[in-house]
Amino acid sequence: MLKSTRxxxxxxxxxxxxxxxxxFANNGKPQNPPIDPSLHMxxxxxxRTGETIDVKRARLVYQSRKRGILESDLLLSRFAKKxxxxxxxxxxxxxxxxxxxxxxxxxxxxxxxxxxxPLPEKWQDSKILNLLQEEAxxxxxxxxxxxxxxxxxxxxxx
Numbered sequence: 001m002l003k004s005t006r007x008x009x010x011x012x013x014x015x016x017x018x019x020x021x022x023x024f025a026n027n028g029k030p031q032n033p034p035i036d037p038s039l040h041m042x043x044x045x046x047x048r049t050g051e052t053i054d055v056k057r058a059r060l061v062y063q064s065r066k067r068g069i070l071e072s073d074l075l076l077s078r079f080a081k082k083x084x085x086x087x088x089x090x091x092x093x094x095x096x097x098x099x100x101x102x103x104x105x106x107x108x109x110x111x112x113x114x115x116x117x118p119l120p121e122k123w124q125d126s127k128i129l130n131l132l133q134e135e136a137x138x139x140x141x142x143x144x145x146x147x148x149x150x151x152x153x154x155x156x157x158x
Contacts, residue, residue, distance in 0.1 A: 045100040056092050057084050060099065069103045075110055079135045094128045110136040 051059070064080035067073050076099075087095065098106065108117035110132045123129050 045097075053089055053092065056089070056096070057087075060084055060092060060095060063099050067103050069107065072103045072107050075107065075132070075136055079132050082135065083131060091128060094126065098123070098126070098128055098132075106132075109133075112136075 048056075061077075061080050061084060064076035064084075065073060067076060084092070084095070101109075105117045108114070109119050109123060109129060112133060
């Protein structure tokens with residue numbers, strides 16, 4: 001008498017095994033390849049000509065709120081709400097140049113954490129950065145949150 005035997009087949013994707021094996025093999029090791037320190041690439045900021053002061057304020061409000069890093073968003077959006085509508089065109093230009101810097105650099109400079117990101121010479125006497133540093137101290141000890149927007153934030157009418 002013949003016995004019937006069932007054979008179960010399991011298909012295992014080679015792709016799944018290779019990902020798991022790679023993850024296991026790299027556990028605890030840095031995942032990014034080393035960066036060649038001799039390479040330095042920086043994208044130049046967009047040069048804007050003919051921008052009115054109201055358009056510049058509106059753009060800077062947006063750029064202050066949408067940085068991509070929550071810490072910078074909170075700090076810069078509160079700063080913009082408080083100061084942008086009072087700034088002259090020259091001060092707005094300086095703030096615009098500051099916003100061209102890397103997010104984490106701005107954050108560390110504003111919080112005076114110069115051990116992580118040293119302050120470049122060009123920003124050492126900056127009136128705008130000094131104001132931002134004062135704002136970052138949060139002397140009132142309030143919980144930081146993104147301020148509401150209204151048209152007076154960028155029309156300079158306050």
